[in-house]
Amino acid sequence: xxxxxxxxxxxxxxLFVGPFLFPxxxxxxxxxxxxxAISTNIMLGYTGMLSFGQALFFGTSAYISGLMLxxxxxxxxxxxxxxxxxxxxxxxxxxxCVKREGLYFICLTFAFNxxxxxxxxxxxxxxxxxxxxxxxxxxxxxxSQLTFYIFTSMMFLFAVIALYKIVTSPLGLIxxxxxxxxxxxxxxxxxxxxxxLISFSIASTFTGLAxxxxxxxxxxxxxxxxxxxxxxxxxxxxxxxxxxxxxGPLIGVVGYIWLSDTFSIxxxxxxxxMGVIFAIVVLYFRGGVSELLENLFKKYKSISKKxxxxxxxxxxxxx
Amino acid sequence: xxxxxxxxxxxxNFGSISAVSNVNLEVEExxxxxxxxxNGAGKSTFFNMISGVIPPSNGxxxxxxxxxxGFESFKLPHMGxxxxxxxxxxxxxxTVRENVWASIFSCSHKSKVDLFKSMNDFETIDKDTENIISxxxxxxxxxxxxxxxSHGQQRMLEMxxxxxxxxxxxxxxxxxxxxxxxxTVEMTELIRKLSKNYTIxxxxxxxxxxxEISKIITVLNFGEKIEEGTPNQIKNSKKVQDAYLGRx
Numbered sequence: 286x287x288x289x290x291x292x293x294x295x296x297x298x299x300l301f302v303g304p305f306l307f308p309x310x311x312x313x314x315x316x317x318x319x320x321x322a323i324s325t326n327i328m329l330g331y332t333g334m335l336s337f338g339q340a341l342f343f344g345t346s347a348y349i350s351g352l353m354l355x356x357x358x359x360x361x362x363x364x365x366x367x368x369x370x371x372x373x374x375x376x377x378x379x380x381x382c383v384k385r386e387g388l389y390f391i392c393l394t395f396a397f398n399x400x401x402x403x404x405x406x407x408x409x410x411x412x413x414x415x416x417x418x419x420x421x422x423x424x425x426x427x428x429s430q431l432t433f434y435i436f437t438s439m440m441f442l443f444a445v446i447a448l449y450k451i452v453t454s455p456l457g458l459i460x461x462x463x464x465x466x467x468x469x470x471x472x473x474x475x476x477x478x479x480x481x482l483i484s485f486s487i488a489s490t491f492t493g494l495a496x497x498x499x500x501x502x503x504x505x506x507x508x509x510x511x512x513x514x515x516x517x518x519x520x521x522x523x524x525x526x527x528x529x530x531x532x533g534p535l536i537g538v539v540g541y542i543w544l545s546d547t548f549s550i551x552x553x554x555x556x557x558x559m560g561v562i563f564a565i566v567v568l569y570f571r572g573g574v575s576e577l578l579e580n581l582f583k584k585y586k587s588i589s590k591k592x593x594x595x596x597x598x599x600x601x602x603x604x
Numbered sequence: 605x606x607x608x609x610x611x612x613x614x615x616x617n618f619g620s621i622s623a624v625s626n627v628n629l630e631v632e633e634x635x636x637x638x639x640x641x642x643n644g645a646g647k648s649t650f651f652n653m654i655s656g657v658i659p660p661s662n663g664x665x666x667x668x669x670x671x672x673x674g675f676e677s678f679k680l681p682h683m684g685x686x687x688x689x690x691x692x693x694x695x696x697x698x699t700v701r702e703n704v705w706a707s708i709f710s711c712s713h714k715s716k717v718d719l720f721k722s723m724n725d726f727e728t729i730d731k732d733t734e735n736i737i738s739x740x741x742x743x744x745x746x747x748x749x750x751x752x753x754s755h756g757q758q759r760m761l762e763m764x765x766x767x768x769x770x771x772x773x774x775x776x777x778x779x780x781x782x783x784x785x786x787x788t789v790e791m792t793e794l795i796r797k798l799s800k801n802y803t804i805x806x807x808x809x810x811x812x813x814x815x816e817i818s819k820i821i822t823v824l825n826f827g828e829k830i831e832e833g834t835p836n837q838i839k840n841s842k843k844v845q846d847a848y849l850g851r852x
Contacts, residue, residue, distance in 0.1 A: 455709055455726075456719040458698075462706050465695040472655070472689070473769060474681035474710035 292532045296445070299539075300438050309430045311546060313502050315539050316441040317495045322523045322534035323448055324491030329520070330528030331452060332484040333464030337516045338378070338394030341401045342371040342489040344511025346496030348405065348412055351421045351506045360424050364440075364497045371493020372486060379485035383478050386467075398513045405511050418506040433501070440498055444491055445532075451487060452531055460484050492519075521559075525566055527573025536574045606633040608773055608803050609654075614663035616649050616827075623649040624827045626663070631773070631820075636799045638806040638814045640838075641824035642848055647807045648690065650824065651777045654805070655687045656680055667773065681711050686771035690778040690807075692758045696751035700742055700761055703750055705733045707768025733768075740764045740794065756787035763794060774804045780813060792817065815839065823847065 303312045321343060328334045346367040353363035382393040405412045412418055427436045451457055459480050462470040471477045500506050509515060518541070526537020544562070548555035570577050609631040616624045624646040631637040641647050653660045656677035664673045667685060680686075695703050708729050713719070718726075737746050740760040745753060750761055759779065766774065779795065780788045792813050798804065799817070808814050814821060815835045823831040823838060825847040831838060838844055 450720070453723060454720050455706075455713070455723060458702060458706055458709075458723070459719070461698060461702075462695055465697055466693060469689070469693045469695065469765070470706075471676075471678045472681070472687055472693070473707040473765060474678050476676075476678045 289531065292530070296532060296535070300442075304430075304434055307543070309434065310502050311542060313434065313437045314499075315542050316437050317498050317502070318519075318522060318538045318542065319535045320441055320444040320495040320498075321492045321519055322526060322538045323445060323532065324488045324495075325519055325523050326528055326531075326534045327448060327451065327460065327491075328484050328488035329523055330534075331457060331460040331464060332481060334383075334481060334484065335391055335520065336382075336394040336485070336488070337391050337513060337520070338382075338398035339489065339492050339519045340511050340513060340515035341378070341394075341398040342375060342492040343496035343499070343515065343519075344405065344506070344508075345374060345401060346371045346493035347500045347506040347510055348418060350497035351418045351500040352411070354421050354424075354500070355418075360427075360501075364494070367497035368490060368494045371496070372490040375486040375489030375493075376482070379482045379489070383481040383485060395513055395516075398511075398516055402508075402511050402513065405508055412508070413506075415508055417508050418500075419504070421500050421504045421506070423501050423504065427501070437498065437501075440494070444494060448487075448491065449531060456480075456483070521563055525563065525573055527575035527577075529572045530575045530579070533573055533575030536578075540574060607631065608633040608668060609805065610666040610669075611654065612664045612666070614650065614653055614665065615661050616646075616653055616658065617661045622827050624653065624660075624824075627824065627827075627829045629822050629829070629832075631803060631805055633772075633803050634799075635819040636795070636804045636806055636817050638808055638818040638821045639824060640808060640811070640814055640821060643809075644826075645824040645847075646827035647809075647824055648777065649827075651687075651775065651807050655685070655775050681769040681771065684769075684772035685775065686766045686769035686773075687775035688762055688766040688777060688779050690781050692755065692762055692782075694750040694758055694761050694765065697749060699747050699749055700737060700753070700764075701733055701746050703761055704736055704764050704768050705729060707765045708732050708736070708770070711769045736764050736767050739767070741790075756783055756790075759783055759787065759791060760794075763791075767798075772803060774798065774802045775807075776804060777807045778809060779806075780808065780810055788813070 303315070307315065321339065325336070325339055328336060349367035349370045350363045353366060354360065378397045382390055382397070385393055406414055408414070423433065427433045459470070459475055462475065463477055463480060467477050496510070499510065522537040522541045523534040524537065525541055526535060527533030545555065545559065548558050552558070566573060607630045611627060611629040614624060614627045615622065627650060639647055639650065649658070652658045654665055656675050656679070659674040664671055666672065667683060672680070672683070695706070709726065712729060734743070734746070737743055740763055742757060742760055742764065745757060750758060753761060763779065776795070780791050783791060788810070795804065795806070796817050806814070806818065818835055821833065821835060821838045822829055823841070823844050830843050830847055831841045833841070
């Protein structure tokens with residue numbers, strides 16, 4: 286409980302300080318992918334399901350939102366419709382995917398992702414194909430840097446609170462039961478396949494919500510946002526931050542986007558560095574950066590406690 | 605007395621091998637009915653068919669006169685059947701409280717809306733959780749993670765999870781498996797205590813326990829029922845002695 290309190294205080298500070306640390310587009314991207322990573326963690330960290338298909342929902346929703354805005358629909362209709370679209374697609378795709386486990390589940394999510402990518406690629410008239418969907422304009426009321434940031438932050442906070450409610454509800458506990466021991470969860474009366482589908486849909490719907498916002502950053506949807514490599518990035522960000530805590534994946538997103546932005550200016554072969562970092566995290570910090578920070582904090586606390594204790598003994602002796 | 609569970613001609617074939625063949629059995633309400641047999645007798649396959657883990661090739665299972673043959677295992681706790689596994693089967697990274705709470709919640713939540721409520725909104729479940737944990741003697745470990753418990757304590761937790769479903773019929777698959785002698789005595793006592801409130805179908809290979817607490821014993825050998833009766837009848841049965849000694 287205390288850990289969560291500190292995490293949320295840090296989050297609020299980050300929301301206030303973030304715009305002074307990063308360029309406008311970068312901080313918006315961090316918040317949007319923050320929604321993606323935290324929601325993906327519901328499926329990955331809480332339920333134990335690894336999906337290589339999250340870009341499908343991100344990209345599809347971005348296309349729906351972008352097309353609606355291009356068609357003259359208001360933003361406050363485009364976002365719910367795109368999110369609802371992701372929800373419906375996730376129920377359909379999830380229904381098939383959760384029939385399988387482990388490697389076969391991963392392969393199915395990957396296959397569906399690529400299917401949608403090729404649809405976007407060849408359906409040039411609608412999606413812009415290889416060129417992406419361009420010319421989407423932000424509504425005037427969020428056109429300034431400040432209003433756009435406030436809008437993105439509000440959407441981010443809404444998503445974080447909703448997801449937090451889920452993980453601290455009985456549903457969140459059921460997800461953890463499935464991760465820990467699916468057979469036992471089934472034996473005590475939980476329809477594991479149904480709850481896996483719910484987890485998959487929650488993650489995908491919120492990823493869709495993020496996708497519907499993404500189109501507003503650069504006023505376009507590049508086709509790589511629906512490619513499976515983007516799904517890989519999402520997994521990387523989530524693991525890098527740490528699947529063991531609710532807000533851990535956000536650290537991964539901030540770290541990943543900052544590192545990739547920084548290295549890509551310095552060196553064209555920057556993905557190589559990211560690969561090395563990923564290998565180090567997987568080999569030595571399985572709990573990601575959040576676990577590393579937590580361990581450092583615990584160590585600091587135990588050292589300061591020890592020092593305090595020694596000081597007390599000294600004082601007693603002196604007295 | 606009512607027959608709470610009726611099993612008719614239950615059969616399971618794996619290819620040309622018959623693991624369980626035409627087994628009939630009736631469990632009387634409020635009793636401990638044990639199923640025993642030498643290694644490879646088909647006890648676990650029999651148990652798995654009743655508990656919905658594997659579908660039978662033939663035959664039927666009736667619970668309170670309702671045909672539940674081949675029902676998926678997650679449906680059974682909602683009908684009043686709960687099972688305890690042979691191999692310790694808990695949720696290791698969750699606390700003892702969460703392990704049992706989840707089991708009670710499964711059978712007591714009324715609508716899907718409850719899934720989204722706060723965990724603090726279920727006072728009755730909280731109380732029941734503490735009572736069940738106290739019944740199995742784990743109150744002092746209630747906020748420890750299941751993986752931090754000893755093997756014996758994990759077996760007790762396993763039992764608490766099973767009881768969380770508030771069942772009418774308990775299916776226990778070798779609950780004393782791997783327990784130290786003192787823990788075995790504790791578990792036997794617990795089963796005896798539970799028999800006052802529950803009907804128990806017990807699969808067990810420790811003969812002295814079965815003889816001590818069962819009302820009726822069914823003996824399986826090579827997948828077939830070879831004998832059924834009271835502990836005394838089973839003790840004196842030549843067929844059972846032959847099966848255990850490997851005589852034909």
